[in-house]
Amino acid sequence: MSAEKYLVGAARCESYDPREVELALSLALRKAGARLPEGGEVLIKTNMLAPSAPDKAVTTHPEILRAISRETIKKGNSVHIADNPGYIFSDKNNLLNATGVGALASDSIKTGILSDLGVRGIRRDSFRVLEEARISSRYLDAAFVINAAKLKTHVETEVSCCIKNIFGTADTATRKKCHSSRSQSVLAEAITDLFIIRPPEFNVVDAVLAMEGDGPSYGKPRKTGWILAGANALAVDWAASTIMCYGNPLKIPLMKAAASRGIGPKDKSQIELAGAAWEDLPSVGFKKSTSLLRLFPTFLRGWAHSFVTLRPELKTEECIRCGICGRVCPVDAIKCPPGEYPAINRPSCVKCLCCHEMCPTGAMAVGRNLLASLAGRQHRPSR
Ligand code: SF4
Ligand code: SF4
Known part of the structure; x- marks a missing residue:
C-alpha cells in the first residue's frame, strides 16, 4: 500500500x-x-x-x-x-x-x-x-x-x-x-x-x-x-x-x-x-430511503425539507397513549397529557422521525408528502 x-x-x-x-x-x-x-x-x-x-x-x-x-x-x-x-x-x-x-x-x-x-x-x-x-x-x-x-x-x-x-x-x-x-x-x-x-x-x-x-x-x-x-x-x-x-x-x-x-x-x-x-461491490436494485432530500443539492436541502420529507402521522387506533413519542421528541413538539393521545405541534416539528422510530406499536406512522407520493414510493414498516 x-x-x-x-x-x-x-x-x-x-x-x-x-x-x-x-x-x-x-x-x-x-x-x-x-x-x-x-x-x-x-x-x-x-x-x-x-x-x-x-x-x-x-x-x-x-x-x-x-x-x-x-x-x-x-x-x-x-x-x-x-x-x-x-x-x-x-x-x-x-x-x-x-x-x-x-x-x-x-x-x-x-x-x-x-x-x-x-x-x-x-x-x-x-x-x-x-x-x-x-x-x-x-x-x-x-x-x-x-x-x-x-x-x-x-x-x-x-x-x-x-x-x-x-x-x-x-x-x-x-x-x-x-x-x-x-x-x-x-x-x-x-x-x-x-x-x-x-x-x-x-x-x-x-x-x-x-x-x-x-x-x-x-x-x-x-x-x-x-x-x-x-x-x-x-x-x-x-x-x-x-x-x-x-x-x-x-x-x-x-x-x-x-x-x-x-x-x-x-x-x-x-x-x-x-x-x-x-x-x-454494488447490490443491484438496492432501495434507498423514501426521503427525496438526497435529490436536492445540499444548499437547497433546508428549503426542500418542508416539501419532500416524511412527517409523523398518528394512527389513534394503534396508540396505547404511552407517551414515549413525547419523551423522545428532541424539540418538544409532541404533547402527551396523561391518558390522552399525543398532539403534534406541526410548526415546531423538525421531521426527524425519532417518534416514529421509537413508537412501540407503530401508531406513530410516517405520512408521505405530495412529492414523495408522486414519486410512487411507499413506506412499509417492517416491524
Ligand atoms: S409512542 Fe406511539 S403508542 Fe405511545 S403515545 Fe406515542 S404514538 Fe401512541
Ligand atoms: S418527527 Fe421529530 S420533531 Fe417531529 S414530532 Fe416526531 S420526534 Fe418531534
Whole structure:
C-alpha cells in the first residue's frame, strides 16, 4: 500500500453460518492489514439500537461480533461488547437477549450498555455544531475500539455505517440536540463533531444482511453478502455506500462533512480496496430511503425539507397513549397529557422521525408528502 492510501478489506460472506463468518472476517482483517493489540481489553462498539432480532437487520449480527471477538481473544485480549440503545430501551436484559449479544458473554467476553460507567462532557474548538458532547466514559477511556457497524439506509443521514455508528457513544441529551435541526447538513456536522472526539482504531462492517428502504429501524433486510474492514472509518463507509449504489459518496452530507474535516479520503483514488474489485461491490436494485432530500443539492436541502420529507402521522387506533413519542421528541413538539393521545405541534416539528422510530406499536406512522407520493414510493414498516 502506498503511504497516502487508505486500505479497505472486503470479503464475500453469503450467510451467518459461524464457520463462514469466521473465515470471511479473518480474510477481511488480513486484507485490511489489521493490527490488533495484544494482552489488553478491546471495546467492540456494536450497533444495538433496539431489542430487535438479528434477522431484522437493525443491529450488528451476533455471529459477526463472535468472529471479531475470536480474532481479538486469539491475541490475548479480553473483549467488551457494548452500545447505547435508542432513547427508550432501558431494559438491558431484554436488549441483550433480543439482539443475541447477551448469549456471547463468557469468561473473556463482557456485554453491556456503553454508558453504564457514566458520561463525560467534551468540548472541542474544532466542533462546528455542538458546544458540548456528553460521551460514554467507557468509550473515551478504551485503549482500543473496534467499531462493529451494521450497513443500513437511514431516513435522515442516508447511510448508517461506521461514522454514524459512533453516534451511539453519546448520551440521550446529546443525541437529541443533534437531531433538533431541520437541516440534514447540520445533523451531518453534529455527528461528525461526535466522531472526531475519539475515532475508533478499527472498523468492521456487517454487510452480510444489510437494510434497505426506510432504515435504520423500519427498512427491510436485504442480503448483500459482504464483510468490510479497515482502520479508516470514512474509507470503509466509502466502500459500504458503493454496495448501496449511492454513486458519489461525497454527495451524502454525512460523508461530505467527514471528508471536509480531513479524517479520511476525499477521493476514491485514495482508497485501496483489497479482496474485491470496486465493480464487484454494488447490490443491484438496492432501495434507498423514501426521503427525496438526497435529490436536492445540499444548499437547497433546508428549503426542500418542508416539501419532500416524511412527517409523523398518528394512527389513534394503534396508540396505547404511552407517551414515549413525547419523551423522545428532541424539540418538544409532541404533547402527551396523561391518558390522552399525543398532539403534534406541526410548526415546531423538525421531521426527524425519532417518534416514529421509537413508537412501540407503530401508531406513530410516517405520512408521505405530495412529492414523495408522486414519486410512487411507499413506506412499509417492517416491524
Ligand atoms: S404514538 Fe406511539 S409512542 Fe406515542 S403515545 Fe401512541 S403508542 Fe405511545
Ligand atoms: S414530532 Fe416526531 S418527527 Fe417531529 S420533531 Fe418531534 S420526534 Fe421529530
